[in-house]
Amino acid sequence: MTKTTNHTTSGRGPADHEVRDQIVKAATEHFRLYGFEKTAVSDLAKAIGFSKAYIYKFFESKQAIGELICANCLREIEADIRAAVDGAARPPEKLRRMFKAAVESSLRLFFEDRKLYDIAAAAATERWAAVRAYEERIAVMLQDILRQGRESEDFERKTPLDETAMAIYLVMRPYLNPLLLQHSQEHADEAPAQLSSLVLRSLSP
Amino acid sequence: MTKTTNHTTSGRGPADHEVRDQIVKAATEHFRLYGFEKTAVSDLAKAIGFSKAYIYKFFESKQAIGELICANCLREIEADIRAAVDGAARPPEKLRRMFKAAVESSLRLFFEDRKLYDIAAAAATERWAAVRAYEERIAVMLQDILRQGRESEDFERKTPLDETAMAIYLVMRPYLNPLLLQHSQEHADEAPAQLSSLVLRSLSP
Structure with a gap:
């Protein structure tokens, strides 16, 4: 899995809930600008700088992110x-x-x-x-x-x-x-x- | 103007309000089946057997027919x-x-x-x-x-x-x-x- 995040600190990755928060925050901004229906998880991944697979590690679908927002x-x-x-x-x-x-x-x-x-x-x-x-x-x-x-x-x-x-x-x-x-x-x-x-x-x- | 209606009787055409009623009745049926948004006046004309120009003689637009319905x-x-x-x-x-x-x-x-x-x-x-x-x-x-x-x-x-x-x-x-x-x-x-x-x-x- 490619992991393009730059949020790893001191050798250990960030806690799961931190990554989830980060995805939700970025997704909220992205949906605000481009709309929920029109955005695919791959667009979102590109915008945040994560791989699609990495996002899927935390959320099973776009709807799951939408649900949290x-x-x-x-x-x-x-x-x-x-x-x-x-x-x-x-x-x-x-x-x-x-x-x-x-x-x-x-x-x-x-x-x-x-x-x-x-x-x-x-x-x-x-x-x-x-x-x-x-x-x-x-x-x-x-x-x-x-x-x-x-x-x-x-x-x-x-x-x-x-x-x-x-x-x-x-x-x-x-x-x-x-x-x-x-x-x-x-x-x-x-x-x-x-x-x-x-x-x-x-x-x- | 081509007039394909078969509703002329005894040499004189039907009264205007009769033609309007006839168009509205046929249009209601047509919209019921195919929807208002998706129907063009030309579809309507074809379905009723009138020319488009003849319909426009009685209604200035599709909306005008819709308004009456x-x-x-x-x-x-x-x-x-x-x-x-x-x-x-x-x-x-x-x-x-x-x-x-x-x-x-x-x-x-x-x-x-x-x-x-x-x-x-x-x-x-x-x-x-x-x-x-x-x-x-x-x-x-x-x-x-x-x-x-x-x-x-x-x-x-x-x-x-x-x-x-x-x-x-x-x-x-x-x-x-x-x-x-x-x-x-x-x-x-x-x-x-x-x-x-x-x-x-x-x-x-």
Whole structure:
């Protein structure tokens, strides 16, 4: 195997996780510029200065690299949402901020670098594991806010929690899922406020 | 101009609107089978047995034919929604039926004949006049139900009507717009009931 990396130090190669990080970082930049769909692993190898075989030692496919980039991107969105939610004291305001941060952060990460949208769209279409896990974590975050709001008596308690949570998730979905968000950008400025007001009216005790 | 139609009767040609109807009907069938994007006016002419020039006498472009097909399709969805709404006595039930009929009728017309989705998608992407007019009529139908519900005291009156109507429209939009609906089909069975329940909770006085 040809190994053209210049990252070996003091005779020992870098740790596996370092090489993986390096590949993911370079791949992210490469996909950003040239798109995910249009890039082959051989293009990527050439750009990083690794052999194709060396990349395959760490990732079994282009999708495996894409999955990690996608997972990182979704983690970033989730962190933004969580920070926004944690910044508010009461459940109604938490819900408003959750909606607002979700839209802003998704727009920024999926569309600002138009080329990363490629990966997000493939991930959402094929329902990669990272996407399913992200959706699950967002649903749990939403349920937590609802539970807190029921305890603080800000929210009604008659409707089953699962039903409320699922319906609100459906209201947010067009702004979380990149496939839908691409067709909702014209509403992205006003929708979070309008929809969270509607949702809060639906939750009033 | 070569005129290969065999629809001239008793020496006089058919009325213009009859020829237009005939072209639209044949074009609908043709697009259904071969898709809108992939069909050229010359293919259409050949299939109908008209000359290309004769078709251009009645429609300035393929899009103009598509617009009429799209308008017919949207009128059909609107008629389904209106029939469902008129079949209910009270505003809350009208709203539930509006949502349900909108989803079912849109799914049927946009997706059952997969090829007609082509036209609907082009229309929605380019915001053809027929689409804007349809959205406007649906918004008015929604406002009428809200107004009736305020009068009958089924719905709250504190929130400005425009605000309520816009927010509910945003909730319905992913199931009305074919570009979003294509990515919402997995939720299409349950979403109308879940979302209209949420909306009705938000409207309770």
